[in-house]
Amino acid sequence: MTDRTQHPDPEERIKRLQERRAASSDAPSARRRHPAAKSRVLLASLALASFGFVGASMAATQSVSTSTVAAPAPVVQAAAPVVSSAPAPSPKAATPAPPANRSVPVTATRGS
Amino acid sequence: MRDQTWWYVARSGGIVAWALAALAVIWGLQLSTRLVRKPAPAWVLDLHRFLGGLAVVFVGVHLFGLALDSFIGFGPAELFVPFASSYKPTEVALGVVAMYLLVAVEVTSLLMKRMPRRVWHGVHYASYAVFVLGTMHGLLAGTDRSNVVFQWGCLIVSGIVLYMTLVRILAPKRASRGRSAAGRAGTAS
Numbered sequence: 639m640t641d642r643t644q645h646p647d648p649e650e651r652i653k654r655l656q657e658r659r660a661a662s663s664d665a666p667s668a669r670r671r672h673p674a675a676k677s678r679v680l681l682a683s684l685a686l687a688s689f690g691f692v693g694a695s696m697a698a699t700q701s702v703s704t705s706t707v708a709a710p711a712p713v714v715q716a717a718a719p720v721v722s723s724a725p726a727p728s729p730k731a732a733t734p735a736p737p738a739n740r741s742v743p744v745t746a747t748r749g750s
Numbered sequence: 751m752r753d754q755t756w757w758y759v760a761r762s763g764g765i766v767a768w769a770l771a772a773l774a775v776i777w778g779l780q781l782s783t784r785l786v787r788k789p790a791p792a793w794v795l796d797l798h799r800f801l802g803g804l805a806v807v808f809v810g811v812h813l814f815g816l817a818l819d820s821f822i823g824f825g826p827a828e829l830f831v832p833f834a835s836s837y838k839p840t841e842v843a844l845g846v847v848a849m850y851l852l853v854a855v856e857v858t859s860l861l862m863k864r865m866p867r868r869v870w871h872g873v874h875y876a877s878y879a880v881f882v883l884g885t886m887h888g889l890l891a892g893t894d895r896s897n898v899v900f901q902w903g904c905l906i907v908s909g910i911v912l913y914m915t916l917v918r919i920l921a922p923k924r925a926s927r928g929r930s931a932a933g934r935a936g937t938a939s
Binding site: 672673674675677678681682685688689690692693696697700 | 754758759761762763765766769770790792793794795796797800801804808811894
């Protein structure tokens with residue numbers, strides 16, 4: 639309203655508006671390029687946190703199963719000599735054990 | 751315990767990469783279906799792009815972990831050539847193919863303004879294959895396939911993707927409206 643009374647000339651008014659728009663468009667250009675900038679940071683943090691959490695929970699589950707497997711160790715070791723007398727096969731040369739069963743061979747062969 | 755660190759990195763990276771890729775697909779479907787009205791298309795598009803990029807990063811982490819793990823013994827051939835792995839060749843190949851398709855989707859999205867839209871759109875449809883192949887890879891080859899939480903996660907996420915895809919197919923008018931909004935947001939950003 640005040641603009642209209644102060645600058646009755648429409649050309650002058652348009653010029654002022656264009657100047658104002660140009661001045662205001664410089665600052666938030668970064669925000670317009672990434673409208674979800676904050677959400678990006680949040681999401682990246684969440685992905686990293688879940689990566690750590692999943693890995694840690696896997697390690698925790700593994701250590702629990704190792705301790706439960708290690709309990710009847712004397713029985714396992716009694717049957718082991720046949721296996722241990724043979725040369726240790728390289729993991730690549732042998733048929734790769736499915737990782738699902740990995741907790742058992744891993745603790746048996748390289749748990750120590 | 752310490753020698754299994756890279757194994758955990760590989761497994762955890764794979765699961766997070768799958769989750770991010772699935773979220774990227776869901777975000778993309780939200781962009782085209784506008785099932786949820788509230789988020790602005792520009793915000794959804796920006797996050798959709800970021801999710802795709804982050805999924806590629808975590809696929810890299812997955813490969814890095816597999817390469818450094820001494821037990822599984824995966825070399826460049828097993829990591830990058832389908833059916834080269836002696837361990838579950840078909841199931842591992844699903845993951846290898848999914849990785850290539852994900853990279854293709856990402857690269858074409860980065861070069862979107864420099865290529866015909868029809869080509870970009872055709873390649874972008876491969877993201878459905880990325881999701882399906884990645885899910886199958888996780889459920890068939892992954893160590894955590896017997897994990898109930900992972901199984902339920904796959905089931906729920908697959909259900910959401912299926913539902914949104916059906917909405918996308920069965921409501922073409924709504925989808926085209928969303929697409930035009932996404933296009934506007936894309937040109938605006």
